[in-house]
Amino acid sequence: MDIDKGLYSRKQQILIAGAKLFHKKGFKGTTLQAIAQEIGIEGPSLYNHIKSKNEILSTLLLSNAQEFYDRMLEIKSTSETALQKLERLISLHIELTLKNPNAMALMLNEWVHLDAEDKTKYVNLRDSYDNDFQGILAQSIAEGDVADLEIDLMRFMMLSSLRSLYAWCAKYKNFNRVELEVTVKSVILNGILKK
């Protein structure tokens, strides 16, 4: 029983415990009994709050994917340069990683266990995000700020390191957030070589 009962509704407690355990042991490796125990009730009691084990996963994944996509639309619609938008996207990843580290981990792998309908929704949201990300990257090449390299690969490498940041934050807990943002931006934009 690790989760404060006073602050969160049972449903929220289940989602928090689910994210933590799905991250630690995988969706298939996590039992409902384990989730229930984490919040101090018995397994079958969960069914007063959820419809199925899969519902926990899909709620976590779809809400986070939706949040990423909503924020992308916001950033896309500003009148900044594409490079400024890229910097905002880096900040966005860091912001949402700090807010929801366990969910970030799930978004990399556990979506394969969604059932068909939710998987389609999830993949569509993710693909739309990736597409828009690449569109902004293309624009920043056109604007002369970014190097004209294989764009799929650039987008892929940027998103790979951004999407893995949850693991770094979990390991080095005493980092300074501002310094984290500055360093991540520098590594992505300028590379590791000394100028």
Added chain:
Amino acid sequence: MDIDKGLYSRKQQILIAGAKLFHKKGFKGTTLQAIAQEIGIEGPSLYNHIKSKNEILSTLLLSNAQEFYDRMLEIKSTSETALQKLERLISLHIELTLKNPNAMALMLNEWVHLDAEDKTKYVNLRDSYDNDFQGILAQSIAEGDVADLEIDLMRFMMLSSLRSLYAWCAKYKNFNRVELEVTVKSVILNGILKK
């Protein structure tokens, strides 16, 4: 039955099929029946070649982790500059990714399902590799080639994008390998900004 019987021993066929299915559906989401079907036999027949389902996973993970570490020791022991060693490490990741894409995917996540003893071995190999990688990075900072930023984070971002490359290769099958290496090195070393 996707795997040519003539070229590989049954044990090898099982490992190839296991890697493919563990990657696609996760270790816990893959049944022995599915692995058996992939090579054209029945589930229980697998036990003529393996001791348990877990043995398939541990063989895959430990042999690949060992190969990474052996190659690291080779590279470490050369008399090149640290920066040249970093470039060799980037090439190493690409080489092993192309040789064994499914195993690369497993190394990111599925190791959590190893049983205690193998998990310890695996984590030790991985940590040793990461340590040596960071040591070379530190040396290249000392040699004045690499920027003196938060070194844990630089190492982490480099390895995150290198370890995810299997997914890019799977999606863009018609890439040129030389161009891939050149682009990856450029993005990591010089960043995405136009010079």
Added chain:
DNA sequence: GTCTATAATGAGATAGAC
């Protein structure tokens, strides 16, 4: 070495009392 039959276990989900 492969098969069919089956044991043994574990986990998602439901029923019904409180």
Added chain:
DNA sequence: GTCTATCTCATTATAGAC
């Protein structure tokens, strides 16, 4: 809303014939 008891099914692994 939570509990205990139970159903049901899937899956790992074994036994023993061929």
